[in-house]
Amino acid sequence: MKKGSILFINEKEAKTLITAEEAIKLSEQAFADFSDKKVINPVKLHTPLYPYHDGYTNCMPAFSATQDIAGVKVISVYKNNIKKHDLPATIGTIVLNDPDSGCPLAIMDGTYVTSARTGATMAIFSKYLAKEASEVVTVIGTGAQGLSSVIMILKVLPQIKEVRAVDINPAARKHFIDEASKIYPHVDFVELEDLQSACTNSDIVVNAANSSVLLLPKIKFDKGTTVLVLEEDLKPSYVKKTFDAFVVDFIDCFVERSNISLNHRHDAYGEEVELVTAESISGEIGDVIAGKKSFRESDDDIIVASSIGMGIQDVMTADYIYKKALKKNVGKELEFLDL
Ligand SMILES: NC(=O)c1ccc[n+]([C@@H]2O[C@H](COP(=O)([O-])OP(=O)(O)OC[C@H]3O[C@@H](n4cnc5c(N)ncnc54)[C@H](O)[C@@H]3O)[C@@H](O)[C@H]2O)c1
Structure with missing residues (x-):
């Protein structure tokens, strides 16, 4: 990738780059690292739009010291979306950043990542x-x-x-x-x-x-x-x-x-x-x-x-998908910074 470029990964592409087993393993690691205080995961910023709109948006930044990865997910939940707009109720976008420079590396799917890591949480709760x-x-x-x-x-x-x-x-x-x-x-x-x-x-x-x-x-x-x-x-x-x-x-x-x-x-x-x-x-x-x-x-x-x-689950899952995408040449490279 050219310096100052980002990788754009859409939902369809993200789905092909991670298995259920891998998603579970990543969230399990995220929770264990959080318990060991190896992550920075602030309380999410919750922005309800009631009474103007029947939905909310959350902002979820996170950093993993064990993996040295950083990023933020922005996620919206609009429970009437399917009926009203034929759109998913839960829609997300993730930005991954280089933790050394803060430079964005990827703008990518957060919708599939959310359902993968949320399902993974239910599996981990069940397992333990x-x-x-x-x-x-x-x-x-x-x-x-x-x-x-x-x-x-x-x-x-x-x-x-x-x-x-x-x-x-x-x-x-x-x-x-x-x-x-x-x-x-x-x-x-x-x-x-x-x-x-x-x-x-x-x-x-x-x-x-x-x-x-x-x-x-x-x-x-x-x-x-x-x-x-x-x-x-x-x-x-x-x-x-x-x-x-x-x-x-x-x-x-x-x-x-x-x-x-x-x-x-x-x-x-x-x-x-x-x-x-x-x-x-x-x-x-x-x-x-x-x-x-x-x-x-x-x-x-x-x-x-x-x-x-937790944002740390999203960022760890997204980083895994991003690295796989680079290896498999999936996604679209876009010029981002005017260097
Ligand atoms: N905790 C998390 O990490 C996390 C992550 C993502 C979504 N969520 C939450 O999960 C929930 C589901 O999200 P989704 O993306 O699957 O939405 P969705 O619209 O795809 O699915 C929700 C389903 O619930 C059904 N439902 C509504 N009222 C019901 C009732 N009284 N009895 C039985 N079924 C009923 C709807 O018909 C719908 O099929 C949302 O409330 C969302 O905020 C939580």
Whole structure:
């Protein structure tokens, strides 16, 4: 590449440059490095556009000292995008920078990278928190993140026999089952409409729905269930009375973001404000990966784990794709600086 040029990598290209196994390994490394304080990962800058637009944009910079890579992801979530514009709900762009000069190296896909690393997080939570004999997974919200979650979870738990799909949109359920069963033809994929029946006798429940109504409090979980959450607000009183442990990826970011969301719920739906504190959280997944903590004490524990999503996962995943693209001559070189 010429000095001052950048590599442009689009979503289609990014998809061909990383496997599910590689995405899981990278996020696992990102969490472990975060636990070892080898990364700089500020709390994401959350910019809700309510009440003007029904969506938000987050800015997520990160640096890895172990890999010496730096970058930033800008990600938007507009939950009505599919219906309104026939566009994905979650759309991202990543800029990778040379950490030595700050010079941009790549402007690239952040949409596939987001679903790959988000699914990877669900797989890592499952690997470290679910009971060993887990065989049934329920996915509530079978859109982009729900699909990626199940693809990744089945990589780390190949013994899974049944996957239950719950979504208010039948087309989303069908697309999910069509795509996932191409990769896992031996797994039994079942469509269910009733939340409780879908969660009864399920070992892992993933909530990847972008619902503004809280879904989890409507469900009674069996002993031993591991509940994985992508976005639903978790009120401390509900968590305390329902779960034996509460694990997140990044406590500081989770606390700040939850309190913004719970205040929004107060303004929008008149719900009582309950502030989330670091003390109400059992710990971070990186500490489990690094062997410093463990949260499942018995097969009867009901555990909830929530991912707020970390820039370091995006930057490490994007850097891997960028280096592969350079090697395989994928992407478009664009002159950027006027040197
Ligand atoms: N934690 C993270 O790192 C992270 C990363 C990306 C996205 N997210 C969040 O994940 C959620 C899903 O994102 P996506 O890109 O998959 O969106 P998507 O629109 O592709 O999928 C969401 C699905 O949820 C379904 N749904 C909505 N309400 C429901 C309900 N009451 N019951 C069952 N299904 C319902 C929708 O029909 C849709 O199919 C969003 O809320 C997003 O903010 C979190």
